[in-house]
Amino acid sequence: MSDAKGLSRQQMCNRLAMEFQDGWIVNLGIGIPTLCSNFDFGDTAIIFHSENGVVGYGPLTAPGKEDMHMVNAGGQHVTLRPGAAIVHHADSFAMIRSGRIDVTVLGAYEVAANGDFANWKMAGQKGGGIGGAMDLAACAKHVFVAMEQTTRRGAPRLVEQCGIPVTAKGVVDLVVTNYGLFEITPEGMALKEIAPGVTIDEVIATTGCKLIVPRDVPIVKGAG
């Protein structure tokens, strides 16, 4: 983790999970986003879709009780909820490409003020790890990103233009970092909520693009 300041990874994912609407089909990328499924959704019915053809998975399986035939996109052993279904990969991505997924939550290296984002190839890397990210990013109704505010070396991840190869252009709606919640608007990147213990100046100093900051910025919902 680049910086212990601000929100924990679970708090970051909780904040995005609060945006999921009743009945939404939700796809979580590997890494930080998987924590979204730990959020207490109460009476809100959320159906988790996994790119390997699982519709309606539930919590992680208890150690020792793993079903060796049953994993999510991150290779974690998960349970199935009543009403779950299994399809093959082409049908799973048919659901994605045809716009049936309401939101995908993905990790990223960089998000730009115009909604471009990069998550499959680091600078100077040979090869890359795309997985299902390009299909999901191009086709989900909403694209949310969960990532740290800066790199390990302190460089901003919220940038004017992506400096590494993009996953998709102009698709990101909402970004959560350990410093706060950011929305991509037609006018650019806007700070919507700020993490407790972080100042506006600190957010601006660690953001690599022009940031729209309203007069009053509330504390991140649920983290106060």
Place this chain on the structure above:
Amino acid sequence: MPKSKIFANFDDAVADIPNDSVVGFGGFAVVGMPVNLYGALAKQGAKGLTCVSNGTRGGATLPGDAPDMGWLIQNDQVKKVICSFTAPTRASQKLVFSEYYEKGLIDAELVPQGTLAERMRAAGAGIPAFYTPAAVGTELAEGRETRVFNGREYLLEYALPLDYAFIRAYQADQFGNLRFRRSQRNFNPLMAMAARVTIVEVEEEILPLGAIDPDDVHLSGIFVHRMVRVPPAPEGWWPMRPAEIAARAASQGSAAR
């Protein structure tokens, strides 16, 4: 009576695979991965292979000495891989593939996962090419044909036919009708449809005709040519829980001493 599709062992099932074949390996995060067929092909030794798979390694539910694509790469059997992951998903991961790729000893084509699946589905369905919105505007689309439909840009992708598909299934009958269990289905039916010859490692005893209800068949035996039953461990490879992998490693360590 047509020739039986049931082979006595994995070595016989892969014996005739020639050099320069295009081979698809099913599975996702070890589930449905043809571990035993990887081992048999490494032993058989065919070279110049193009290997199609989601990624180039096994995963956490296989012990470190289990066969995977890394075995074929280390044997210098692989010319090219076609995958949705050609880099480790974690910085701490070390891939046999990466060693060879960075030295320029192996070629790679990186494909978004949904496009990879659909390219094989198309090959299996007699469709030569299709357009998809995935990867539009990215490095992968540079210099390639795109077309606008209904105001949106799409990228042209070609079908990906396979010479051989290596897959793993839960149940089979003698015709090769298959059932998969839970997330084992993944790429497996698509690879079988895309291939000229499909070889299946089957987890349960191969059933007589009629034992699988027609409504419960996930892949018709039309797409299946050879089947081998996976023997119980340790003769056959099966995914293991982390505790089982640790116990196995400890017993091997003590045996070596």
